[in-house]
Amino acid sequence: MSRTGIVFCLSLLLLVPGPVLAAEPFPSVAMFEWQRDGAVENGFREGVQRRYPEARFYVYSAAEDPELLQRFLDEAATRDHDLYYVAGTAAARRVLAAEKKKPVVFTMVQAPVEEGLIASWETSENNATGISNRVPILNQLKALRRISSFRTLGVLYNPTNPDSRQQLLELERLQPFLDYEVLRLPVTAAPQVRDLRFSGPLAPEAVYLTHDPLIERLGHSVLERINGANLPSLAADMSLVTRRGALLGLVPDEYRIGRLAALSAMKIFEGSSPTAIPSSALDFFMVALNMHTVREIDVQVPFSLLVIADTIVR
Structure with a gap:
């Protein structure tokens, strides 16, 4: 396979079948990262793997480059991912503009309602849900x-x-x-x-x-x-x-943000629609x-x- 800047993070164990997973017998997650991989991503992966140990993560690190992110979105569209994860407002805006069907879980977005990523905290009215890093x-x-x-x-x-x-x-x-x-x-x-x-x-x-x-x-x-x-x-x-x-x-505790985002992802794997999963922020800091x-x-x-x-x- 030619190198495209994509890092594959794999772990292998048997998975209980889920109603919305792709053809593979484990969840496939595309992780679009605007900045470097960090505590929030570790929390997300570890949270997902507690329930789905065989989950496969495709990490697309855009390094704050909009053109590179678009290339990664085009690449991801050729794969049968079950879910898109995205960190940061700038990247989340671009991912949601490009992808209208795949479920998207966002993190590290200060103001998702004000930025127009979701309709309200209670319901997104689109294919997204997530956890904000907003601190009062x-x-x-x-x-x-x-x-x-x-x-x-x-x-x-x-x-x-x-x-x-x-x-x-x-x-x-x-x-x-x-x-x-x-x-x-x-x-x-x-x-x-x-x-x-x-x-x-x-x-x-x-x-x-x-x-x-x-x-x-x-x-x-x-x-x-x-x-x-x-x-x-x-x-x-x-x-x-x-x-x-x-x-x-x-x-905010970024690792905790990732773990809460993983809970949203697991609800999606089990059949819930993103718009039915409220977005939220941490209540402790x-x-x-x-x-x-x-x-x-x-x-x-x-x-x-x-x-x-x-x-x-x-």
Whole structure:
């Protein structure tokens, strides 16, 4: 077989027959990944394999390339997959535009209703269902307010990423309720980082880093400047706290998102229509705190926040 960039993940055990499976005696899942394979994909695969140990996964890693994703969609159309899995809003939008019949389970989509991927959380009215990685931003801001009484909040976001934009819009919506002002800090390329203002009269008093792969990649250089200005930071990505130096994170458990998505997939394998399976988001979140950054920027963290932290970088 010629190499097409597709990775095959196979495991072999006997499967109880299901009413909607393809000709093969085990589920065949096409996994379209916009970013690198991670905890959510591991959770999804392990969840499916608990019920269907012989499930076969075809992993199509698009690396944020729309043309490559389209090639993979064309390739997948030649195979008899039982289900499409897709991670991220950008990829989910393209997959649902191209595939109207195969059941689709999405993950890592901040706002599936607002982005037009599904009709409502209760029923999609199409061939999709999924698990969102949405975290109540109000809760995030309240956690940050326990450390800093900021009145201006710089929001680092990527205008080309729909998930990043959705977080920005929600932060702007909440301004009158928590009495702060958003300062937009758009980033679409690495050279723009040096132009961001984190000190001086026009600088924010705290910084929110939205969930975005570009921001994650630039996290070290961005957070060096943020921490150098002694600004508290709140990240929507766990790795920005544990690996890049952000002060605080209130983030979803991505592995758990994958496991919940697997439950939706199993319902589909057993005959349910995606539109009959409500989409949802997690109702609990992980608190991450970087004590190196606490000491570096010289802030006080209340004991009430320390005791609920799931991850503390010491």
